[in-house]
Amino acid sequence: xxxxxxxxxxxxxxxxxxxxxxxxxxxxxxxxxxxxxxxxxxxxxxxxxxxxxxxxxxxxxxxxxxxxxxxxxxxxxxxxxxxxxxxxxxxxxxxxxxxxxxxxxxxxxxxxxxxxxxxxxxxxxxxxxxxxxxxxxxxxxxxxxxxxxxxxxxxxxxxxxxxxxxxxxxxxxxxxxxxxxxxxxxxxxxxxxxxxxxxxxxxxxxxxxxxxxxxxxxxxxxxxxxxxxxxxxxxxxxxxxxxxxxxxxxxxxxxxxxxxxxxxxxxxxxxxxxxxxxxxxxxxxxxxxxxxxxxxxxxxxxxxxxxxxxxxxxxxxxxxxxxxxxxxxxxxxxxxxxxxxxxxxxxxxxxxxxxxxxxxxxxxxxxxxxxxxxxxxxxxxxxxxxxxxxxxxxxxxxxxxxxxxxxxxxxxxxxxxxxxx
Numbered sequence: 001x002x003x004x005x006x007x008x009x010x011x012x013x014x015x016x017x018x019x020x021x022x023x024x025x026x027x028x029x030x031x032x033x034x035x036x037x038x039x040x041x042x043x044x045x046x047x048x049x050x051x052x053x054x055x056x057x058x059x060x061x062x063x064x065x066x067x068x069x070x071x072x073x074x075x076x077x078x079x080x081x082x083x084x085x086x087x088x089x090x091x092x093x094x095x096x097x098x099x100x101x102x103x104x105x106x107x108x109x110x111x112x113x114x115x116x117x118x119x120x121x122x123x124x125x126x127x128x129x130x131x132x133x134x135x136x137x138x139x140x141x142x143x144x145x146x147x148x149x150x151x152x153x154x155x156x157x158x159x160x161x162x163x164x165x166x167x168x169x170x171x172x173x174x175x176x177x178x179x180x181x182x183x184x185x186x187x188x189x190x191x192x193x194x195x196x197x198x199x200x201x202x203x204x205x206x207x208x209x210x211x212x213x214x215x216x217x218x219x220x221x222x223x224x225x226x227x228x229x230x231x232x233x234x235x236x237x238x239x240x241x242x243x244x245x246x247x248x249x250x251x252x253x254x255x256x257x258x259x260x261x262x263x264x265x266x267x268x269x270x271x272x273x274x275x276x277x278x279x280x281x282x283x284x285x286x287x288x289x290x291x292x293x294x295x296x297x298x299x300x301x302x303x304x305x306x307x308x309x310x311x312x313x314x315x316x317x318x319x320x321x322x323x324x325x326x327x328x329x330x331x332x333x334x335x336x337x338x339x340x341x342x343x344x345x346x347x348x349x350x351x352x353x354x355x356x357x358x359x360x361x362x363x364x365x366x367x368x369x370x371x372x373x374x375x376x377x378x379x380x381x382x383x384x385x386x387x388x389x390x391x392x393x394x395x396x397x398x399x400x401x402x403x404x405x406x407x408x409x410x411x412x413x414x415x416x417x418x419x420x421x
Contacts, residue, residue: 043177045133050140052088054128056181057142057169059084060098064195065122065146067105068112091172091180104197108409115252115405116389118151138171138179141187146195154387161391161406163399164280165193189289189296190378190396194406242321242343245367245376246353248418250408253388254358259420261362264310266421268363271309272383275301275393279400285328289336290396297395299379300326300336302365306381306421309363311350322347338367338376345419354418357404360390361420366404369415376417380407 045053059080081090081098090098112118124146131140144165150157170183191198261268278301282288286304290297303311303326316323318332321343326335334344345351345365354360360382368378380394384401391401408416 043173043179045131045138045179049088049179050128050131052084053131053138053140053169053171053179054126054142056081056084056088056090057128057140057144057167058124058126060090060181060184061126061144061146061167061195062124063098064101064105065124065148067102068109068148068195069119069122086178088171088179089181091182094181094184097184101197105195108197111409112406115409116153117157117403117405118153119148120151122146122148136173138173140169140171142167142169144193146193148194154389156386157389158384158386158391158401161194161399161401161403163193163397163402165191165196165397188397190298192378192394192397192399194399194402194410196397196410243346245342245346245417245419246355248354248416249356250358250416251356252358252405254354254356257354257356257359259361259364264421266310266363268309268361268421271305271363271381271421272393274305274308275381275383276400278304279393279395280398282395286326287328287331290398296378299338299341300331301395302379302381303335303341306363306365309421314344314348324348338379341379342367342376342417342419345421351419351421354420357408357416357418358388358390359420360404360418361385363421364390365419365421366390366392366407367417367419368407368411369417370411372413372415 063079063081079098079102081095084090109118124144127143127145129141129143131138144167145162146165147160147162149160166187168183168185168187169181170185171179172182173179186196282290282297283304286300288297289300303324307313307326311324313325314323315325316332318330320332321334321337321340323332324334324341324344325332332340332344334340346353351365354364357366360366362382362385364382366380366382367376368380369376370378378394378396380392382390383393384391390404392404392407393400393402
């Protein structure tokens, strides 16, 4: 996630263990990877093998979920992945990586407990999708759906948090024809699930789904030297150039800064309700920028929620980040780009910066610069708040009601930017 840029200076847009359920998609036998070779050198991926692929993936991600629940790994039975050997199993390298991930998640669980956050139970389901075999390798895409139940430490936490994440698994056949899981990589644009341990990687920036039509273009310059300011009602006036947002502190608790939910004439409940409705079931009225190198859907999703709550379009040229508009056919860069949204939000005076992330309330927006290079990487919206803790919902990875404490515990070295809407 070091370079989510629309240009060189701009980036793109932009949450387990009693029972586990599993769904297997597609069970037809796939072609031999080496036709005509001896049986031991000619492994196939039939229905039984695919079922074992799925069960092993289920075990991997369930083990990670369970590391966050209760008393940690020492209170659990041996990892579920230990039960796999023979025809399908973890490679030695993947086993070491999994053990390191579980240890890191144990530490994260402890860090969250210090902040007053615990999970009483979790559940993970894994669905196996397309499986492709080439040579001695088989690649399978799985969808993980995880739900964590908040333990009532403060007493008013949301009931649950959860996410959906896609992973690409690589299985490699050894000389005996046995399959070993040798690689696990994100299949989504981001890797922002609570039970993941890797720092998000760079992905391409989202590109507007259409070029502007004459009716949509009110600003002839693609890179204006001065920006225009637009209020929530849509009026425009000359303002400043692209401002740098101040960073927000992450110490808990944050200084008191209550939000006035009546001052701006916006419907903050509608923003939160929209985000909760479409966190995993994308609204077909907008393009989906998640997957296949599209750049990620996080800011596009937040812009939709803000629009639902009363933010008005400011028509113009898509590359003019002082304009803001988005629908199924066309989107400004400020509607879908992380930095572009920040520039528009500040110049338009639709937001003010908060000094501390724990000051955020429903409808406020959090952005993150994971590698602290000055260019923001990810956008989220607050959908609830409980006793001083905001809970965030976002796309890429599709996540609902994840606490800001959990985000900070996962990415303690990132820079954070909090906006009051």
